[in-house]
Amino acid sequence: MSNATLKELSARLAAKACSSVELAQDFINKINVLNKDLGCYVTVDAERTVAQAQAADARRAAGDAGVLTGVPLAHKDIFCAKGWRTTCGSKMLANFVAPYDAHVVERCDAAGMVTLGKTNMDEFAMGSSNETSFFGPVRNPWDRERVPGGSSGGSAAAVAARLAPAATGTDTGGSIRQPAALTGICGLKPTYGLVSRYGMIAFASSLDQAGPMARTAEDLGLLLNVMAGHDTRDSTSLERPAEDYNRDLAKPLKGLRVGLPKEFFAAGMTADVQKTIEAAIAEYRKLGATVVDISLPNMGLSVPVYYVLAPAEASSNLSRFDGVRYGHRAAEYTDLLDMYKRSRGEGFGAEVKRRILIGTYVLSHGYYDAYYIRAQKLRRLIAQDFAAAFKQCDVIMGPTSPTTAFKLGEKSSDPVQMYLSDIYTIAVNLAGLPGMSIPCGFDGSGLPVGLQIIGNYFDEARMLNVAHQYQLGTDWHQRAPQGAA
Amino acid sequence: MIPYAALVFNGFFTPIMALTLDDVQRAAHLARIAIDDAEAEAALAQLTRVFGLIEDMQAVDISGIAPMAHAQDLMLRLRADAVTEGDQRQLFQSVAPEVEAGLYLVPKVIE
Numbered sequence: 001m002s003n004a005t006l007k008e009l010s011a012r013l014a015a016k017a018c019s020s021v022e023l024a025q026d027f028i029n030k031i032n033v034l035n036k037d038l039g040c041y042v043t044v045d046a047e048r049t050v051a052q053a054q055a056a057d058a059r060r061a062a063g064d065a066g067v068l069t070g071v072p073l074a075h076k077d078i079f080c081a082k083g084w085r086t087t088c089g090s091k092m093l094a095n096f097v098a099p100y101d102a103h104v105v106e107r108c109d110a111a112g113m114v115t116l117g118k119t120n121m122d123e124f125a126m127g128s129s130n131e132t133s134f135f136g137p138v139r140n141p142w143d144r145e146r147v148p149g150g151s152s153g154g155s156a157a158a159v160a161a162r163l164a165p166a167a168t169g170t171d172t173g174g175s176i177r178q179p180a181a182l183t184g185i186c187g188l189k190p191t192y193g194l195v196s197r198y199g200m201i202a203f204a205s206s207l208d209q210a211g212p213m214a215r216t217a218e219d220l221g222l223l224l225n226v227m228a229g230h231d232t233r234d235s236t237s238l239e240r241p242a243e244d245y246n247r248d249l250a251k252p253l254k255g256l257r258v259g260l261p262k263e264f265f266a267a268g269m270t271a272d273v274q275k276t277i278e279a280a281i282a283e284y285r286k287l288g289a290t291v292v293d294i295s296l297p298n299m300g301l302s303v304p305v306y307y308v309l310a311p312a313e314a315s316s317n318l319s320r321f322d323g324v325r326y327g328h329r330a331a332e333y334t335d336l337l338d339m340y341k342r343s344r345g346e347g348f349g350a351e352v353k354r355r356i357l358i359g360t361y362v363l364s365h366g367y368y369d370a371y372y373i374r375a376q377k378l379r380r381l382i383a384q385d386f387a388a389a390f391k392q393c394d395v396i397m398g399p400t401s402p403t404t405a406f407k408l409g410e411k412s413s414d415p416v417q418m419y420l421s422d423i424y425t426i427a428v429n430l431a432g433l434p435g436m437s438i439p440c441g442f443d444g445s446g447l448p449v450g451l452q453i454i455g456n457y458f459d460e461a462r463m464l465n466v467a468h469q470y471q472l473g474t475d476w477h478q479r480a481p482q483g484a485a
Numbered sequence: 486m487i488p489y490a491a492l493v494f495n496g497f498f499t500p501i502m503a504l505t506l507d508d509v510q511r512a513a514h515l516a517r518i519a520i521d522d523a524e525a526e527a528a529l530a531q532l533t534r535v536f537g538l539i540e541d542m543q544a545v546d547i548s549g550i551a552p553m554a555h556a557q558d559l560m561l562r563l564r565a566d567a568v569t570e571g572d573q574r575q576l577f578q579s580v581a582p583e584v585e586a587g588l589y590l591v592p593k594v595i596e
Binding site for chain 1 (some may be wrong): 509511520524527528534540541547551552556576579581591592593594
């Protein structure tokens with residue numbers, strides 16, 4: 001049963017071919033066997049999960065079931081879930097039990113979905129390999145010596161290993177799309193503002209966006225239908241009428257204009273990735289799409305701009321962790337200042353400290369204009385490049401990541417090498433656009449490659465259509481790592 | 486404009502302005518993070534690499550461009566200045582490191 005999609009599970013539950021409790025138990029059993037090697041989950045609570053499944057079964061018996069009632073999923077441990085330990089991958093929050101629900105969790109619960117557990121992640125979502133987690137790395141189910149990507153590495157690996165049919169993730173610079181690509185699953189970062197950030201532990205507030213991770217485009221749409229929605233508690237949450245993101249799945253792609261940015265295809269990705277992406281584009285031509293050459297001239301600035309803006313916002317957001325109201329407090333200190341410094345020095349890991357220091361520095365007296373304001377101006381240039389490109393095309397395609405999954409430890413000593421892992425995804429966050437990754441093949445070592453599809457603002461339904469049509473004619477998304485299916 | 490490919494692999498990451506150990510320690514103090522000398526040295530080496538990357542921003546002409554703080558340039562919504570939450574002090578203090586009689590305890594700040 002664990003190899004079924006959300007759609008299939010929904011149908012089985014509706015046909016009463018299985019109960020939600022049976023389904024939950026099936027996943028729990030599998031998690032108990034595989035999780036200690038893979039490290040996908042940092043918290044499981046079988047009792048809570050089964051209780052939620054029982055409630056879903058009761059709801060179905062009462063004739064009150066929705067599409068995803070009784071269907072299990074995993075939540076990235078960045079989302080507060082009442083009564084669940086919520087760590088954000090950090091020692092700082094290692095014992096934090098959330099006193100309230102994130103909007104995303106609230107909506108999934110209201111739909112009757114069943115929480116299987118909280119998934120591992122890079123500490124405070126800062127990383128591209130899931131190696132910065134206080135709880136240890138996640139291993140890639142395709143090759144356990146390799147990383148699953150990050151920061152939503154636990155969610156990605158759990159879905160790839162069939163330890164969850166779907167999971168929530170968050171994406172500040174590529175943290176849904178890059179791990180989706182590296183583990184051979186699908187992931188969607190919606191338009192900024194579509195999904196509420198309430199109860200989602202903040203990293204860089206003007207870039208953070210939650211989204212679904214699953215095995216098919218159609219499943220992404222089903223989960224996005226639940227996750228998206230206006231919330232007054234997030235001041236950047238957009239007020240828009242509800243929509244069915246799967247409404248256009250069946251539309252033929254004839255006449256679709258696919259933009260290929262020349263900057264994406266300049267040297268940078270490995271030969272295997274390039275070959276695989278080109279094959280995917282050829283498939284789209286067969287489906288009736290036309291290819292348009294476009295340019296995003298300021299693309300090369302996105303990594304530097306991001307590494308000013310994101311740390312600046314992070315340094316401000318993470319100042320709340322002071323050891324006073326919640327979180328880690330040092331055992332010994334001399335005075336209040338010393339308590340702050342030691343609690344934060346002990347509670348944060350090396351990468352988080354590094355980013356706070358960068359952010360503090362670029363916001364400090366004398367550097368604000370040279371770094372922060374300049375980066376904000378360049379951010380506008382990057383967004384304008386996309387606006388010009390979307391006058392010529394309907395969607396933009398390219399690689400999600402320049403490489404396939406790399407080895408554990410391979411990039412952890414050099415932050416810049418790690419940062420460049422997100423070179424194709426970061427600009428999308430800066431512009432606030434929706435972006436997704438779908439599996440489109442394998443490299444010579446049998447590691448999955450992800451195709452990135454970038455849409456215009458609020459064009460999620462079209463992107464899902466574009467991905468779904470590809471998945472009707474290909475089976476990359478159905479491939480499972482050995483021992484998973 | 487920096488050629489994209491060059492940024493990726495050629496490693497033109499030379500910082501224009503050298504970061505010093507004092508800068509690292511000053512930022513750590515401002516950020517209220519205790520770091521020892523060894524940590525500061527390691528951070529200096531890595532931050533120098535990162536700032537080398539960031540320095541690439543300085544090469545671009547930005548005259549006449551307005552800063553973009555936000556993806557959609559929307560005004561943040563305002564809400565009425567009204568009480569919306571009930572009292573949850575006990576619940577919130579249940580996760581605090583140290584409380585007494587409903588108060589958060591911190592070291593004495595006024596002698």
